[in-house]
Amino acid sequence: EAGVTQSPTHLIKTRGQQATLRCSPISGHTSVYWYQQALGLGLQFLLWYDEGEERNRGNFPPRFSGRQFPNYSSELNVNALELEDSALYLCASSLGQSRKPQHFGDGTRLSIL
Amino acid sequence: GDSVTQMEGPVTLSEEAFLTINCTYTATGYPSLFWYVQYPGEGLQLLLKATKADDKGSNKGFEATYRKETTSFHLEKGSVQVSDSAVYFCALDSWGKFQFGAGTQVVVTP
Numbered sequence: 001e002a003g004v005t006q007s008p009t010h011l012i013k014t015r016g017q018q019a020t021l022r023c024s025p026i027s028g029h030t031s032v033y034w035y036q037q038a039l040g041l042g043l044q045f046l047l048w049y050d051e052g053e054e055r056n057r058g059n060f061p062p063r064f065s066g067r068q069f070p071n072y073s074s075e076l077n078v079n080a081l082e083l084e085d086s087a088l089y090l091c092a093s094s095l096g097q098s099r100k101p102q103h104f105g106d107g108t109r110l111s112i113l
Numbered sequence: 114g115d116s117v118t119q120m121e122g123p124v125t126l127s128e129e130a131f132l133t134i135n136c137t138y139t140a141t142g143y144p145s146l147f148w149y150v151q152y153p154g155e156g157l158q159l160l161l162k163a164t165k166a167d168d169k170g171s172n173k174g175f176e177a178t179y180r181k182e183t184t185s186f187h188l189e190k191g192s193v194q195v196s197d198s199a200v201y202f203c204a205l206d207s208w209g210k211f212q213f214g215a216g217t218q219v220v221v222t223p
Contacts, residue, residue, distance in 0.1 A: 003156075033211065035211075035213075041215075042202070042213055042214065042215035042216055043202065043204075043213035044213075045210075045211040045212065045213075048209060048211070055209055056209040056210065056211075058211075090156075090157065092157075099145040099164065099206050099208065101147065101159045101162055102159070103158075103159070104149075104156050104157040104158065105156060106156045107156070
C-alpha cells in the first residue's frame with residue numbers, strides 16, 4: 001500500500017511569491033490534514049479537509065489556503081510568502097473524519113529567501 | 114483552547130533502562146489521544162492511541178493510559194533499546210481540533 005506522498009520535496013521561494021504544495025493520501029482515505037513544523041515550534045495544525053470540504057483550520061492567516069480534489073488529493077497554497085513561512089509542511093491522511101490515526105507523508109521543505 | 118504539554122528533551126538513558134515521557138493535555142470534551150514517533154531519517158508514524166478514559170494503548174513494548182482525572186497520557190517502556198532512539202510526540206484530536214506536543218527526543222546509548 002502506497003503511503004502519503006507529498007511533492008515537491010523541497011521548494012525555494014522568495015518573499016512575496018506564492019507556493020503550492022501537493023499531497024496524495026493513502027488510497028481509501030478521505031481526510032487530509034496539513035501541518036507546519038517550524039524549527040523549535042513543533043507541529044502546528046493548519047487545515048483539515050474531508051470529502052472535499054474544509055472542516056477546520058488552525059490559527060493561521062487567510063493567506064494559507066488549500067483545497068481537496070474529488071480524488072481526495074489536496075494542495076496547500078501559501079500566498080505573499082514571508083520569511084517566517086520557512087518550515088517543513090507535513091500532510092497526513094486518515095480514514096473518515098476525526099479521531100482516527102493520521103498517516104503522515106515525508107513533508108515538503110519550504111525555504112523562503 | 115486545546116493544548117498538549119510534554120516534557121522537554123533530550124532524554125538520554127542506557128539500554129534496558131525504564132523510559133517515561135510525561136504528557137498532559139487541556140481540552141474541551143473528550144479527545145482521542147495519540148503518541149507518534151519519528152525515527153531518524155523517517156516520517157512521523159503512529160505508535161499507539163487511546164480513545165476514551167482508562168483506555169490503555171500499547172505497541173512495541175510501549176504503553177500509555179488515558180487518565181481523565183489527571184488529564185495525562187504518559188508514555189512508558191520497561192526496557193528501552195538503542196533502536197528506540199527517536200523523537201516522540203504526544204497529540205490530541207478533539208473532534209477536528211488537533212494539537213501536537215513539541216516532541217521529546219530520546220537517546221538510548223548501548
